[in-house]
Amino acid sequence: xxxxxxxxxxxxxxxxxxxxxxxxxxxxxxxxxxxxxxxxxxxxxxxxxxxxxxxxxxxxxxxxxxxxxxxxxxxxxxxxxxxxxxxxxxxxxxxxxxxxxxxxxxxxxxxxxxxxxxxxxxxxxxxxxxxxxxxxxxxxxxxxxxxxxxxxxxxxxxxxxxxxxxxxxxxxxxxxxxxxxxxxxxxxxxxxx
Amino acid sequence: xxxxxxxxxxxxxxxxxxxxxxxxxxxxxxxxxxxxxxxxxxxxxxxxxxxxxxxxxxxxxxxxxxxxxxxxxxxxxxxxxxxxxxxxxxxxxxxxxxxxxxxxxxxxxxxxxxxxxxxxxxxxxxxxxxxxxxxxxxxxxxxxxxxxxxxxxxxxxxxxxxxxxxxxxxxxxxxxxxxxxxxxxxxxxxxxxxxxxxxxx
Amino acid sequence: xxxxxxxxxxxxxxxxxxxxxxxxxxxxxxxxxxxxxxxxxxxxxxxxxxxxxxxxxxxxxxxxxxxxxxxxxxxxxxxxxxxxxxxxxxxxxxxxxxxxxxxxxxxxxxxxxxxxxxxxxxxxxxxxxxxxxxxxxxxxxxxxxxxxxxxxxxxxxxxxxxxxxxxxxx
Numbered sequence: 001x002x003x004x005x006x007x008x009x010x011x012x013x014x015x016x017x018x019x020x021x022x023x024x025x026x027x028x029x030x031x032x033x034x035x036x037x038x039x040x041x042x043x044x045x046x047x048x049x050x051x052x053x054x055x056x057x058x059x060x061x062x063x064x065x066x067x068x069x070x071x072x073x074x075x076x077x078x079x080x081x082x083x084x085x086x087x088x089x090x091x092x093x094x095x096x097x098x099x100x101x102x103x104x105x106x107x108x109x110x111x112x113x114x115x116x117x118x119x120x121x122x123x124x125x126x127x128x129x130x131x132x133x134x135x136x137x138x139x140x141x142x143x144x145x146x147x148x149x150x151x152x153x154x155x156x157x158x159x160x161x162x163x164x165x166x167x168x169x170x171x172x173x174x175x176x177x178x179x180x181x182x183x184x185x186x187x188x189x190x191x192x193x
Numbered sequence: 194x195x196x197x198x199x200x201x202x203x204x205x206x207x208x209x210x211x212x213x214x215x216x217x218x219x220x221x222x223x224x225x226x227x228x229x230x231x232x233x234x235x236x237x238x239x240x241x242x243x244x245x246x247x248x249x250x251x252x253x254x255x256x257x258x259x260x261x262x263x264x265x266x267x268x269x270x271x272x273x274x275x276x277x278x279x280x281x282x283x284x285x286x287x288x289x290x291x292x293x294x295x296x297x298x299x300x301x302x303x304x305x306x307x308x309x310x311x312x313x314x315x316x317x318x319x320x321x322x323x324x325x326x327x328x329x330x331x332x333x334x335x336x337x338x339x340x341x342x343x344x345x346x347x348x349x350x351x352x353x354x355x356x357x358x359x360x361x362x363x364x365x366x367x368x369x370x371x372x373x374x375x376x377x378x379x380x381x382x383x384x385x386x387x388x389x390x391x392x393x394x
Numbered sequence: 395x396x397x398x399x400x401x402x403x404x405x406x407x408x409x410x411x412x413x414x415x416x417x418x419x420x421x422x423x424x425x426x427x428x429x430x431x432x433x434x435x436x437x438x439x440x441x442x443x444x445x446x447x448x449x450x451x452x453x454x455x456x457x458x459x460x461x462x463x464x465x466x467x468x469x470x471x472x473x474x475x476x477x478x479x480x481x482x483x484x485x486x487x488x489x490x491x492x493x494x495x496x497x498x499x500x501x502x503x504x505x506x507x508x509x510x511x512x513x514x515x516x517x518x519x520x521x522x523x524x525x526x527x528x529x530x531x532x533x534x535x536x537x538x539x540x541x542x543x544x545x546x547x548x549x550x551x552x553x554x555x556x557x558x559x560x561x562x563x564x
Contacts, residue, residue: 004420013380016419020467024474026411027423027527031475032482034404039494039508043563046556055401056408057531063409064535066208068416073215076417080293083421085523085533087540092529095522096544099515100551103526104559106511107494110425110519111527113512114472115479120491122501123508130512131426135433137513138520142451149521155228155312156296158537164223168216170537175209179202182402198402332448361447371453377467 001078003071008078028115031056037115039107039123046104051185058178069171087154094148106130224300231286231311232369233323234340237347239284240265249286250274252298253316261386263288263313263320264351274298279307288313288320290379315367318382321389322365325353330361337370353389396486412535419467422532425475426519428468431455496563507562 005011011019034056035041044050071077103109106127108116113131116124138145154162160170239247250269251262258268269277269287271294279285285302287310289295295312302310313319322328327344329337345355364370365385398404415422434455438446447453483489495504519525522544524533530548533541 003417005417006419007379011418017467017470019415019418020470021474021477023411023415023418023423024471024476025478025481026414026474027408027471028475028478028480029482030404030407030411030478032479032488033399033407033486034401035398036404037479037483040496040563043496043559046552046559047564052398052401056405057526059402059405060408060412061531061534062205062209063406064412064416064422064531065537066205066212067409067413068535069212070208071413071417073212079416079536080297081420082293082416082536084293084536084538085529085540087538087543088523089540089543092522092540092543093547095518095520096547097551098518099522099525099544100518100548101555102511102514102516102518103548104511104552104555105562106508106515107563108508108511109526110429110515111423111472111475111525114425114475116494118476118479119483120489122491122493123495123504126505126508127512127515128429130509130514131429131516131519132433132436132512133509134513134516134518135426135430135520136437136516138517139433139437139449139451142449145521146450153228153230154226154539155299156291156293157224157226157228157300157539159539159542160537161224161300162226162539166213166216167537168212168214172209172213174537175205179206182198182202194400197400201402201406330448334448362443366447366453371450 003077007081031115036112037119043107062175062178084156086156089152091149229311230314233319237324247284252289252294285310288316318385321385327355328359328364329357330364331358395488424468424528426525428472431469498561
């Protein structure tokens with residue numbers, strides 16, 4: 001297998017760091033192109049009037065998912081060497097709830113807050129400042145939450161492994177569900193006009 | 194634009210259905226929902242006792258294994274692991290650079306019906322940091338002192354060098370003393386191994 | 395000001411960037427980890443590295459340990475995000491110094507709430523080991539269980555609390 005390049009030696013550690021801002025550039029580029037640097041647009045998803053976030057996010061997810069599967073299948077990319085975060089079911093669920101509420105009120109997520117700030121939106125700076133404070137608060141509270149934080153470890157497990165189906169089956173199910181979701185999203189947006 | 198959307202959807206749909214049809218890997222039995230880990234110091238004690246029930250398997254590349262591996266470890270590939278005999282009573286321990294390979298090795302053994310398999314969570318990095326070359330910071334807490342004392346006595350058996358009174362930033366950080374994110378483990382392991390080998394010269 | 399791109403095309407581009415990250419550096423995108431790095435560095439500057447790295451929450455970001463490379467990579471990536479976002483907006487005529495908010499609130503109120511929202515996200519992202527970029531997008535594409543748990547709870551939470559934030563946005 002030829003990739004990931006930093007694992008097979010094609011790229012050294014310095015190369016890996018050099019790649020970071022390059023990847024970030026295009027990350028920020030496409031986020032802005034899609035309108036995700038504009039808080040009212042992001043918040044509108046929660047009122048079902050503008051489902052751009054859903055469309056962008058899940059198109060990206062499906063694209064990368066299918067691409068990763070096939071690159072691994074043809075022997076180019078070794079998916080086992082791609083970093084996948086470990087699952088900690090309970091704290092991640094709790095974190096998701098908090099994060100979702102923050103996303104709703106802030107109107108921007110960490111990545112898009114940087115895009116918003118870069119395009120002159122001061123509310124982007126507000127979210128960034130809030131995020132820094134929230135992280136600092138977590139650090140301060142760490143002794144209290146440490147046990148919960150480390151609870152329910154499940155290892156670097158995929159949903160297909162947990163369910164006992166093949167990865168390809170999972171790719172198909174997620175893709176088809178996403179396509180159905182896009183069709184539904186289009187209907188919902190039209191219905192509200 | 195509608196035409197383009199439809200075209201994209203069709204392509205995605207075909208690629209994903211093809212993925213399901215030609216996955217090339219059998220799904221097998223579902224993976225159990227919680228992982229069993231083993232801490233490096235506990236593993237070290239069992240190795241020192243000469244516990245015949247312990248089998249340590251390194252599922253990294255042969256170059257990495259040649260460079261350095263956990264004492265008594267054997268190099269193993271996932272393919273070989275599928276056929277490796279697993280007698281009852283054996284405690285299997287697997288490790289890698291905590292990429293997916295380590296988890297897959299663990300899951301593979303579990304799926305074969307062998308329950309007593311553990312994951313050395315941060316692999317060689319953890320071994321070096323908690324057993325071979327433990328470090329005690331000058332401003333260590335009593336808890337850290339106790340852990341260090343245990344590690345120091347283990348370390349000497351493996352030819353390691355414990356060091357006390359070091360600067361805080363020389364104390365290796367992993368899941369056992371920090372919140373432990375795992376990305377970058379391969380590089381951290383390489384650095385740790387290089388550090389050990391330098392001392393060897 | 396030009397119209398935004400088609401969301402599916404933007405998503406396609408984003409997905410290819412994510413795929414490139416998997417291929418090039420064996421990891422995906424992220425954001426909240428970069429913020430955590432910045433906070434760790436700031437805490438160390440204020441408290442001194444020795445005292446700061448005694449905290450288990452901060453230690454991984456301050457020493458040459460396992461998580462430190464993660465933080466640096468993300469900080470560099472976020473720098474790229476800022477430049478990329480700026481360039482895209484500039485070329486499309488979408489640069490504007492403003493505080494974006496709904497019709498029923500003013501800029502000051504919006505700024506306060508944005509900080510509060512950010513704080514919730516900062517805390518939540520630490521608990522969840524990531525945010526919409528790192529967990530939802532990156533981990534989701536890899537079919538990680540925790541990432542999908544995060545996706546489900548994050549969006550469910552947003553929709554659940556939406557009535558409370560109605561005045562902010564509608």
